[in-house]
Amino acid sequence: MKRILLGLSLTILMLSCSSVTDIKGTEWIGVEKDKNTSIVFNDSTCEIYKRFETGHVDTIKALYIVNKDTISFAPFDEFVTIGSKLIIAKKELKESKSGNVVFKYKER
Known part of the structure; x- marks a missing residue:
């Protein structure tokens, strides 16, 4: 019985x-x-880079955590918030709340 439970536990972990x-x-x-x-x-x-029409580029640096297929952000600056979580769907990132595609993978 212990071996069966150990085997099941290892399978779930993997x-x-x-x-x-x-x-x-x-x-x-x-x-x-x-x-x-x-x-x-x-x-x-x-x-995260944001380019404005004036040519100015603003940058936000953030920690990110990937849990299965969901990306969560934690900005370095305590006054900046990134409210959206992103879902990884092949070569697209979707907003978790709306399901809309907001980013596409850039081929190098």
Whole structure:
């Protein structure tokens, strides 16, 4: 009985670890209303770039956590909030609340 429980536990553990998506080193370009925004994911941080019509580029650096297929953000600046979580769907990132595609994977 103990071996069966151990085997089931190991199987569940392997399945849960295998569902974590690795996005390190990727870049994503915004679509539609976010077309002037891009995100670059580094090791444990990401950089969010917003380009304005004036040519000025603003950058927000944030910690990110990937849980299965959901990306959560924690900005470095305590006065800045990123309210949306993103869902990884193949080569797209979708807003978790609306399900709308907001970023597409940039091929290098």
